Amino acid sequence: GQQVMQIPQYQHVQEGEDFTTYCNSSTTLSNIQWYKQRPGGHPVFLIQLVKSGEVKKQKRLTFQFGEAKKNSSLHITATQTTDVGTYFCAPGNNDMRFGAGTRLTVKP
Amino acid sequence: DVKVTQSSRYLVKRTGEKVFLECVQDMDHENMFWYRQDPGLGLRLIYFSYDVKMKEKGDIPEGYSVSREKKERFSLILESASTNQTSMYLCASSPRLAVHRETQYFGPGTRLLVL
Numbered sequence: 001g002q003q004v005m006q007i008p009q010y011q012h013v014q015e016g017e018d019f020t021t022y023c024n025s026s027t028t029l030s031n032i033q034w035y036k037q038r039p040g041g042h043p044v045f046l047i048q049l050v051k052s053g054e055v056k057k058q059k060r061l062t063f064q065f066g067e068a069k070k071n072s073s074l075h076i077t078a079t080q081t082t083d084v085g086t087y088f089c090a091p092g093n094n095d096m097r098f099g100a101g102t103r104l105t106v107k108p
Numbered sequence: 109d110v111k112v113t114q115s116s117r118y119l120v121k122r123t124g125e126k127v128f129l130e131c132v133q134d135m136d137h138e139n140m141f142w143y144r145q146d147p148g149l150g151l152r153l154i155y156f157s158y159d160v161k162m163k164e165k166g167d168i169p170e171g172y173s174v175s176r177e178k179k180e181r182f183s184l185i186l187e188s189a190s191t192n193q194t195s196m197y198l199c200a201s202s203p204r205l206a207v208h209r210e211t212q213y214f215g216p217g218t219r220l221l222v223l
Contacts, residue, residue, distance in 0.1 A: 009148075031208040042198055042214040043151070050208060088151065092209040096141055097167070100150040 003027065003091045006099030014107050019076040021102035023089035031092035032072045034063060037101075038085040046074075079106050111135070112215035114199055119220045127186040129218050131199030138204040140182035141212065142166075142174065144195040151198065157182055158204070189222045196220075 004025045013019050023032065031050045035043040047056055049065035049072060056063045060083075062075045076083055084106050089099040115130035131140065142154040143166075153166030155174040163174050171193060175183045182201075186193055197218045202210040 033209060033211065035212075042217050043200075043212075044214070045211045048208070048211070090209065090212070095209065096139075096156055096212070097153055098151045 003093070003095055003097060004089060004099045006089055006102060008102055009100065010103050012105045012107065013079050015081060016078050019079050019083070019104055020073055021087050022071065022073050023099050024071045025091055026070070027093070028069050029091050029093055032065060033090040033092070034072075034074050035088045035090060035098070036085050037088065041085075043088060079104070081106050081108055112199060112201055112213050114215040114218050116218050117216060119218055121189050121220065121222050123190060123222060125189045127189050127220070129184040129197055129199075129220070131182045131184070131215055132180050133201040133213070134180065135201065135213070136179065137201040138179070139202045139210070140176065141200040141202075142172075142182065142184045143198045143200065144168070145198055145217075146195050154184065191222050194220060194222045
């Protein structure tokens with residue numbers, strides 16, 4: 001089964017509001033990846049985090065890897081309609097499974 | 109750019125038919141995967157392969173088999189299609205597994221309807 005718990009399952013926001021999805025593991029992860037799937041599309045790789053406490057930014061997206069390497073988050077500042085989609089975390093440790101995903105909808 | 113292609117975007121089959129879903133990647137990746145995606149259930153791993161002629165069961169292999177005769181091609185076979193196999197099927201590939209998980213590249217998906 002899935003190694004990580006991803007929450008929330010759904011999130012609906014007004015355009016301009018912030019959004020955060022969380023990925024939590026019971027075991028220490030070697031790394032974690034994040035993917036985005038647009039409606040009707042396929043998952044596309046966004047970023048990989050490897051180091052404890054790592055923070056990476058991509059424009060309005062901020063990715064964090066916890067100090068204990070057991071949790072990670074993706075935060076979007078001031079959401080836009082182009083952010084709509086499902087965001088998946090993907091734990092490392094030679095796993096090929098994904099979190100259940102957080103589906104984001106944005107009201108213009 | 110890595111390209112992963114799947115033989116069909118949409119497929120309609122009848123119960124009991126044998127169904128072949130083909131996936132081809134052009135980046136010489138060692139690993140290939142088949143997932144199915146259903147609303148509320150995320151991406152579930154069916155089978156994966158880490159080399160030619162090698163295959164490993166994922167979390168939901170029942171009712172499926174796979175074939176990898178060539179490095180670039182990974183086929184998913186539904187031996188006798190059933191209505192509960194109606195789903196979106198996603199193929200992915202990645203370089204050889206290392207210490208850290210490698211990036212996976214997905215195909216566009218095949219939406220299969222079994223009547």
